Amino acid sequence: MAGAPQQTEGIEVDSFRAYRIDEQDGNLVAGFQELTLDDLTAGNVVIRVSHSTINYKDALAVTGAGRILRHYPLNGGIDLAGTVISSEDVAFQPGTEVLVNGCGLSETVDGGYSEVARLDSASLVPLPDGMSAAQAMQIGTAGYTAALAIHRMEQNGQRPENGPVVVTGATGGVGSIAIDMLSARGYEVVAVTGKADEEAYLREIGARRILVREQIDLGKRPMEKALASIGLAASHTLNTTVLPFILRAVCLLGINSVDTPRETRLAVWSRIAGDLMPQHLDRIGHRVISFDALPGAFQAYIDGTVTGRTVVEIS
Numbered sequence: 023m024a025g026a027p028q029q030t031e032g033i034e035v036d037s038f039r040a041y042r043i044d045e046q047d048g049n050l051v052a053g054f055q056e057l058t059l060d061d062l063t064a065g066n067v068v069i070r071v072s073h074s075t076i077n078y079k080d081a082l083a084v085t086g087a088g089r090i091l092r093h094y095p096l097n098g099g100i101d102l103a104g105t106v107i108s109s110e111d112v113a114f115q116p117g118t119e120v121l122v123n124g125c126g127l128s129e130t131v132d133g134g135y136s137e138v139a140r141l142d143s144a145s146l147v148p149l150p151d152g153m154s155a156a157q158a159m160q161i162g163t164a165g166y167t168a169a170l171a172i173h174r175m176e177q178n179g180q181r182p183e184n185g186p187v188v189v190t191g192a193t194g195g196v197g198s199i200a201i202d203m204l205s206a207r208g209y210e211v212v213a214v215t216g217k218a219d220e221e222a223y224l225r226e227i228g229a230r231r232i233l234v235r236e237q238i239d240l241g242k243r244p245m246e247k248a249l250a251s252i253g254l255a256a257s258h259t260l261n262t263t264v265l266p267f268i269l270r271a272v273c274l275l276g277i278n279s280v281d282t283p284r285e286t287r288l289a290v291w292s293r294i295a296g297d298l299m300p301q302h303l304d305r306i307g308h309r310v311i312s313f314d315a316l317p318g319a320f321q322a323y324i325d326g327t328v329t330g331r332t333v334v335e336i337s
Contacts, residue, residue: 035059035068035107040136041316043084043128044095050086052098053317057138063096063131065140066110069120072155074134075101075162076316076332077195081323083128092130100127101162102134103155104336111143119149121291123163124280135316137337144284150295159333160307161294164195167279169290169298171252172203174275180250182208186231187250190214192224193329195306200252202227202300214238220329227302245269307331 036058043052059068077100082088084098103121106114114120125145127133132140149158172180180187187204191197192213204211205228213229221232245265266272282290300306309332311319322328 035138038137039313040097040132040138041084041099041313042095042135043091043098052084057097057136059138059140062136062138062140065131065142067106067114067120067141067143067146068108069102069104069139069141070107071102071104071134071137071139071336073103073159074099074334074336075159075164076319076323076334077101077163078323079163080128081320084320085324087324090129096128096130097132097134097136097139098128099134099136099334100124100129101159102127102139102336103149103158104139107138109143114143114146114148119155120146121149121155121158122146123166124282126280129280135313135334135336137313147288147291150291153295156310156333156335157303160303160331161199161300162195162331163279164331165199165294165300166290167196167277168200168203168252169294170279170282170286171200171275171277172207172298173286173290173293174277175250175252178273178275182210184250186210186212187252188212188214188233189229189252190235192229192232193217193220195331198227198306198330199300201229202302202306203298204228204252205230206299206301207297216326217329223305223329227305305330307333309333310335313337 037056039054040057042055079090079100080098083090101123106116106118106120108116122141122145187209189197189200189211192201192215201211201213210230211228212231212233213224214233214235216235218234224232307330311332311334313336316334
């Protein structure tokens with residue numbers, strides 16, 4: 023639906039480019055489109071998007087390998103960083119640098135693969151002091167998920183002196199940043215991976231020991247040797263009973279990075295900018311692509327050949 027040009031603090035928002043996902047005759051269609059503000063889902067803050075990122079979830083959404091979008095059409099991208107250009111919320115004045123991860127992006131509201139986004143201010147996080155938009159997207163949903171998991175584990179009593187922490191899916195975005203954060207916090211990190219040729223990378227970002235997934239037996243009984251682990255990879259299957267939870271006080275902490283309460287979201291991003299700031303961010307998030315290159319970047323995530331993080335320069 024076409025709309026008249028809208029003036030926002032001296033910046034004219036007429037048409038802009040977005041990577042949009044739609045469903046036509048039962049088939050998923052994704053590609054670049056020219057949009058106006060009237061085409062976007064509702065919100066009280068308009069943002070000029072500078073950077074986004076690619077996550078496995080984004081690849082599922084764009085390729086149709088997973089049913090991520092709740093309705094069509096929507097712009098892809100579950101992360102974004104940029105600058106406020108107009109706002110109905112006094113807490114986010116024009117010029118404020120912000121980031122958004124999760125909060126329904128590319129599920130129920132238009133996501134970050136767009137030169138302009140319009141969102142509810144409740145989903146916005148002010149860019150932490152000393153952190154650039156590009157760094158925020160090197161971290162993105164993957165890094166936030168890792169940080170939230172560590173935050174919850176430590177609230178549950180996890181400490182470096184309690185023993186090693188196993189990180190599965192170690193070469194992926196969440197796993198890589200979790201290894202970095204945990205190592206910097208003084209934990210002994212054991213990385214479990216299906217990519218034996220990535221041992222040097224995993225040691226570089228902080229893993230103390232490397233276990234190749236195909237060469238180990240993680241056990242099938244519910245009362246195997248106790249350990250602390252973070253991550254979900256390869257399968258959602260969990261072969262256990264209530265016994266370890268009762269007899270060993272084992273805790274299974276579900277990490278929902280999409281619908282985190284705002285107070286917790288702000289606290290975790292504060293920690294990411296502080297004691298959980300990744301020490302090897304340029305190594306983990308070294309891959310930067312242009313907006314134009316976005317369509318060709320998703321299949322590698324479906325194929326499982328990607329290591330670390332990818333940042334997308336939107337504008």
